[in-house]
Amino acid sequence: MSGVLVIQEERGFGRNRISLEALAAGRILCGLTGLSLESAVVGDSKTPVLAETSGQPPATAYAVAHPLLANYTSDGYVLAFEQLIQKLQPSYIVFPHTYQVRDFVPRLAARFGQVLIADVTALEAGPSFVRQLFQGKMNAKYSHPGNGPCFVSVQAGAFPADPVTAGTANIVPFVPEIADASIRTRPGQPFRASAQTVDLASAQLIVSVGRGIRDAENIPLVQELAAALGAELAASRPICDNGWLPMERQVGSSGQTVSPKLYLAVGISGAIQHLVGMKGSQCVVAINKDPAAPIFEVADYGIVGDLFEVVPALTQAVKAARQ
Amino acid sequence: MKIIVAIKQVPECDAQVRIDPAGKWIEESDLQYALNEPDAYALEEALQLREKHGGEVIVLSAGPERVGSTLREALAKGADRAIHVVCNDLGARDALGIARLLAAAIKPENPDLILAGLQSEDLGLGQTGVIIAELLDLPHATLILHVEKTGTGFTVKRELEEGWFQTIELPTPAVLTIQSGGNKLRYATLMGIKRAKTKEVRSVTATELAVDAEPVVLLEQVTLPQKQKSTQMLPGTAKEAAAALVEKLKFEVHVL
Numbered sequence: 086m087s088g089v090l091v092i093q094e095e096r097g098f099g100r101n102r103i104s105l106e107a108l109a110a111g112r113i114l115c116g117l118t119g120l121s122l123e124s125a126v127v128g129d130s131k132t133p134v135l136a137e138t139s140g141q142p143p144a145t146a147y148a149v150a151h152p153l154l155a156n157y158t159s160d161g162y163v164l165a166f167e168q169l170i171q172k173l174q175p176s177y178i179v180f181p182h183t184y185q186v187r188d189f190v191p192r193l194a195a196r197f198g199q200v201l202i203a204d205v206t207a208l209e210a211g212p213s214f215v216r217q218l219f220q221g222k223m224n225a226k227y228s229h230p231g232n233g234p235c236f237v238s239v240q241a242g243a244f245p246a247d248p249v250t251a252g253t254a255n256i257v258p259f260v261p262e263i264a265d266a267s268i269r270t271r272p273g274q275p276f277r278a279s280a281q282t283v284d285l286a287s288a289q290l291i292v293s294v295g296r297g298i299r300d301a302e303n304i305p306l307v308q309e310l311a312a313a314l315g316a317e318l319a320a321s322r323p324i325c326d327n328g329w330l331p332m333e334r335q336v337g338s339s340g341q342t343v344s345p346k347l348y349l350a351v352g353i354s355g356a357i358q359h360l361v362g363m364k365g366s367q368c369v370v371a372i373n374k375d376p377a378a379p380i381f382e383v384a385d386y387g388i389v390g391d392l393f394e395v396v397p398a399l400t401q402a403v404k405a406a407r408q
Numbered sequence: 409m410k411i412i413v414a415i416k417q418v419p420e421c422d423a424q425v426r427i428d429p430a431g432k433w434i435e436e437s438d439l440q441y442a443l444n445e446p447d448a449y450a451l452e453e454a455l456q457l458r459e460k461h462g463g464e465v466i467v468l469s470a471g472p473e474r475v476g477s478t479l480r481e482a483l484a485k486g487a488d489r490a491i492h493v494v495c496n497d498l499g500a501r502d503a504l505g506i507a508r509l510l511a512a513a514i515k516p517e518n519p520d521l522i523l524a525g526l527q528s529e530d531l532g533l534g535q536t537g538v539i540i541a542e543l544l545d546l547p548h549a550t551l552i553l554h555v556e557k558t559g560t561g562f563t564v565k566r567e568l569e570e571g572w573f574q575t576i577e578l579p580t581p582a583v584l585t586i587q588s589g590g591n592k593l594r595y596a597t598l599m600g601i602k603r604a605k606t607k608e609v610r611s612v613t614a615t616e617l618a619v620d621a622e623p624v625v626l627l628e629q630v631t632l633p634q635k636q637k638s639t640q641m642l643p644g645t646a647k648e649a650a651a652a653l654v655e656k657l658k659f660e661v662h663v664l
């Protein structure tokens with residue numbers, strides 16, 4: 086058992102912030118444990134994520150390369166990182182909490198008889214690991230008292246990365262042994278479902294609706310408010326899952342990421358999958374009947390009340406103010 | 409085709425959860441429980457596959473006696489039979505411990521396909537299905553919106569981030585974790601509810617499955633989250649709050 090190994094994810098130039106945040110979390114863990122920092126990424130020594138760092142760079146960065154890793158598969162990644170971890174014997178392994186990490190790391194951890202402490206938002210002395218429960222309504226503190234490596238993934242935005250500078254880590258290639266037959270799945274090339282016709286990303290004003298609206302027939306209520314404000318209409322995932330609004334209006338980790346001047350959340354509780362898509366908004370207003378709804382944690386202004394009363398009143402007030 | 413769907417009973421999504429006096433978990437006594445929503449989509453996918461290809465849908469859940477009502481609900485929606493892993497110490501087991509229970513219950517059934525929701529609405533770990541795949545040495549894919557049976561296995565549609573998707577081919581048997589929104593959920597019919605009463609629910613205990621509970625990670629403490637922003641609450645009637653908000657939008661946010 087030696088150090089803290091941060092496993093980064095190459096997502097292309099300028100899109101690697103979450104990997105730098107994982108590095109920042111790894112550095113905090115080093116501070117809490119006195120261990121040293123190393124990193125690894127699938128790719129060769131020219132992989133873009135290796136060319137940048139933020140803050141103190143890791144001593145060594147492992148470029149994990151194999152022809153069978155060219156396209157992501159959970160089988161390939163589990164085998165590659167199983168071998169790297171066996172070689173380096175790290176005490177902690179830190180990942181960014183991406184869809185890819187969610188796909189293979191629980192399996193990798195189980196192979197070591199371990200459990201991934203997923204989607205961590207804070208690190209504390211111990212070390213203990215803070216993550217959210219009940220879709221953000223509660224926090225929980227976890228510890229890893231056992232022997233063996235501790236697997237942790239960190240939430241996007243939870244560990245601010247320092248300004249990006251040129252990477253200076255000593256890059257060491259690592260070639261895992263992977264047999265053709267051990268890759269059981271065949272991945273296809275990523276595709277988009279259809280051309281996006283709604284560009285929420287550049288919208289200045291957004292009215293967004295969630296589960297609190299209860300029924301498709303109530304959607305016009307928020308449509309009227311959006312129209313009065315001159316805002317785009319958006320939604321949280323359950324609304325689009327139910328087909329009440331098209332998928333392209335969805336804000337969150339699986340939908341669009343927005344940063345308007347005003348984000349008015351109506352009947353949205355504020356699960357983390359939604360918050361990651363809108364917390365860059367300049368001003369957040371939340372209308373919700375539950376005063377404990379996590380959306381209020383990121384709101385600048387809050388109204389606790391029945392949206393079926395508040396929204397029509399607000400539409401009227403906005404119209405009056407506009408006259 | 410024999411499909412096992414691992415489902416979880418969770419507190420209803422708008423339940424007012426409170427921390428228990430020990431600060432280790434939540435007060436469970438007065439909670440209403442429901443089927444975890446991503447698991448409802450997993451069940452729906454299984455039922456649609458059975459309607460197309462025939463076979464059997466078995467629902468599987470671990471937990472105390474109350475879990476029986478969620479299993480009955482799944483049977484009422486159309487599952488053929490249920491396996492209840494009776495276990496009163498769910499909270500003392502970590503994701504690996506629970507996946508071990510479920511995997512031990514699945515193994516003798518030799519299913520062609522194992523489905524689970526991609527994550528639970530209470531713990532949100534999003535790991536159980538993937539760990540089951542590892543324990544049973546089966547291929548897996550996560551965040552699946554659509555499953556198609558092929559000659560030798562499955563072709564699935566996987567959700568990626570930011571509106572991207574990907575198709576993956578897997579051999580059978582396989583484990584898939586299902587993302588919400590791929591299908592429209594069905595409701596249990598009166599006939600379904602009536603039929604569910606006569607369907608088989610087999611109980612098996614953790615002891616019978618010979619799975620120990622020793623966790624590798626511990627949930628030490630549950631707390632209320634710290635506010636990230638200081639929220640200005642606008643009190644009063646709907647009309648007063650709306651008027652106050654318009655003032656703010658006009659003079660502080662400058663969007664009116």
